[in-house]
Structure formats: structure tokens, C-alpha cells
Amino acid sequence: DAKTTQPNSMESNEEEPVHLPCNHSTISGTDYIHWYRQLPSQGPEYVIHGLTSNVNNRMASLAIAEDRKSSTLILHRATLRDAAVYYCILRRSDYKLSFGAGTTVTVRA
């Protein structure tokens, strides 16, 4: 699987945007970029995914660089419930989700 690199941790204030970077310089043309998050004591939860174009949903936005070697997950207004570990995952033409260490997001009230 292609490797992703994320910062270990990030802090944000409540109601402010959070930008979570992910580097994936060895991405191939068929790799989808997926983001999952894991709240404390819960199972991972799907956030968003994309292939080439930027994507928006009710939870977040995904901005994908033109060369696809990096992407950014954007939480537009962080709440305390957004405190979690966020995983950036590349998925090739199969079923596997390979979770790395992720970014631990802390939200300050």
C-alpha cells in the first residue's frame, strides 16, 4: 500500500476551522484518498473520500492537490465532538483499509 504521512497531533479552538494535512507522494492514479476518524472508545467512522476533485459533505471538505501528492481534510467549525484520531488512507483497487497512526485532534472549549 502507498504510504501516507500525517502530523501526530493538532489542536484547535472550538468553532474554528481545522485543516488536517496528509502527504502521499507515492500515490498512484487509481488510489482513492479516504479519511476516517475514531472517537474515544468507538469504532472508526467514515468521514469523506475522493479521487481527484475536491469533495464536500455534511461532515467535512477534502481538498486534493492538483498533483494528488497531498490532501487536506477541513473541518469547518470544530466542536468538542470532533476530538478524535483522524486517519488518512489510500485505497487501491481492492477492499483494504490500512490504518496508520493518524492525527490526534484536540479541541479546546
Added chain:
Amino acid sequence: DAGVIQSPRHEVTEMGQEVTLRCKPISGHNSLFWYRQTMMRGLELLIYFNNNVPIDDSGMPEDRFSAKMPNASFSTLKIQPSEPRDSAVYFCASSFAGGPGETQYFGPGTRLLVL
């Protein structure tokens, strides 16, 4: 939607005992996954079923672990005999299909402690 259902939510057992973890995937999903999460190794895929058939069991640690999916609405992960190093959180996930664009939906997990 009920989501993925796992039971039990917590299990404490003694070394050598048999442990059975259960999973009910989301109705209509034809792919099922078992994962294990530990502090040391993070989240690891143990086994993947598609249409009730095991497709990839390369992540199963050893012969003490076995998984079955007798029908589309039920799967079990069995550890026999259990060992302290099996202590972890075990997650079951399901998806509509196994493709790279498909979302996997995770259950709440079973926290296993082997003494």
C-alpha cells in the same frame, strides 16, 4: 439503521479459555471485515469475507484464530485457546461491496481482556 452490531461489548476471560466474538453486519451489505486494535500495532485487518466466503485471511495471527460467516447476517471470530497477548479491541465492519470507493461501517467493538 441499527448499524453493525457486535457482542459482547466487553469480555474478560482466563488464559486457555475459548472466546467467541459475534457480529451482525448492516442488512444488504455483502462484505464483512474483522479488525483488531492494540496500542502497539494499531488497527489491523484480520479477515475479509465477501458474499459469506473468506477472501483474505492473511491477517489472522495463527491457528488459534478462526472466523466463520454461516449466512449474510452473522459472523463469528473465535480464539481457542486464548492468550494474554490476544487482549485487544476487536472491530467488525461491513460494506455494500469491497471496492476502493466503498465505505466501511464499523461496529462499536468488543474489548477483550485475557488474564
